[in-house]
Amino acid sequence: MNLRSILSDAVAGHRLSLQEAQFLLSTRGRAVFEVCSAADRVREERAGPVVTYVRNQNLHLSNICKNLCGFCAFGRKATDPGAFCDDRDTVRQKVRLALGRNVSEICLLSGVNPEFDAARYLEILSWVKEDAPGVHVHAFSPDEVSHAAARSGLTTREVMEAMKRAGLGSLQGTAAEILVDRVRAVICPAKVPTAEWVRIIREAHGLGIPTTATIMYGSCETPADRVAHLSILREIQDDTGGFTELVPLSYLHQNTRLFLEGRAPAGATGREDLLLTAVSRLFLDNFRNIQVSWGKLGVKLAQMALLSGANDLAGTMFSDDVSGEAGASGAEFLDPREMERMVEDIGRVLRRRLTDYTLADDQSPAHE
DSSP: OOOHHHHHHHHTTOOOOOHHHHHHHTOOOTTTHHHHHHHHHHHHHHHHEEEEEOOEEEEEOOBBBBOOOOSSSBOOOOSTTTTOOOOHHHHHHHHHHHHTTTTSSSEEEOOOOOTOHHHHHHHHHHHHHHTTTSSSEEEHHHHHHHHHHHTTOOOOOOHHHHHHTTTEEEOOSSSOSOOHHHHHHHHHHTTHHHHHHHHHHHHHHHHTEEEEEEEEESSSOOOHHHHHHHHHHHHHHHOOOOOEEEEEEEETTOOOHHHHSSSSSSSOHHHHHHHHHHHHHHTTTOOOEEEEEEEHOOHHHHHTTTTTTTTEEEEEEEEOOOHHHOOOOSSSSHHHHHHHHHHHHHOOOOOOOOETOOOSSSSGGGGG
C-alpha cells in the first residue's frame, strides 16, 4: 500500500477499508505527521475551526462493581476497604455542588453495583432531577442497562424507556472497551459481549436516546482489533446516526491488574495516541466529532491530538476518580482558561457547547 495515495484518497472522500486503516495505524517515523496532517484537513472540512468543550461535572455514585475488570483500578467488592455507595443525601449534595459550578451536564459514573436494579437507577435519576431539573444527565452504560434489566425481569428496551421518562438525556457508550470478544475475554470477561453492546446501543438510538461511542485502546488488543472496533461503530452510525461523538480512551496501566500481572503492556505510546485519533477521523467518515480525553493524555499531548483530527476537548469534569485510581495525575479539572490557551496557541477558537454539540449562548471561557 502507498501511504500518500491512501491519505489523498481519504481527504478526497474515499471511505477507508479496514486494511487501509490498519496500514495507517502501523505508520512510523515522520510519516506519522503526514497521517495527522491529513486527518486535520478532514477535521477542518467536517467540523470547522472551532474546538468545543462542555461545562460538566462527573458524579461518582459507587465503586462497588460486579465486573472488576483487569484494566480498572476503580472497582471494589462491597467488603473491600474504600468501597462506597452514595445515598440520596450524598447524591443531592454532589448535585448541588455541580449546580454551583454552573454546569450544563451531569455525568453519572459508577461501578456496576450488583445490588442495583432498574428501580435503583430510576431512583438515582430522580435524586438528580430533584435539584437539577434543567441539567442534561449523561449516564449509564449498556452493561448497566443489561444488568438492570436482568435484575428486574425487564427487557433492556423497557429499562431505557423508563430511564428516558425519568430524565436520562443521553446514554454513555462506555463498556465498549474493544468490541472483539477474544479481547474482552481477557480485559473485561464479566461485561456484556460485543453483540449485546451493539444491540443495546442500536436500541437506544431507536428510542431517540443519543449515545457517545468509546474505544479503550492500549491494553492487549492489536491494531486489527482497533480497526474492527471502529468498523462496528461506523456501521452503527451508518444505520442510526445516533452517536454524538467518538471518545478515544487511552489505557492507563499503572495500578491495574492487567499490567501488574504482566498481561498488558504499559499502555499506548504517544505515537499510538496520535494515530488512533487521526485514523479514527479518517476512517469514521460519518462522525462529526472526535473528542480528546485530556485527563488520560495530559494537556500537551491533548493539544497535539487537536492537530491530529480531534475537535472537542471533552468537559471540565471537576473529578475523574476512575483515571485517578488507575494512576493518572491532573485528571480532575481542566480550567476553560487553560483550554483557551491551548486552543489559541494552535490558531483555533474555543467555544462552549451543550451535550448535543449545540453551541452555548454564553461564551466567556476566560471568565468562568
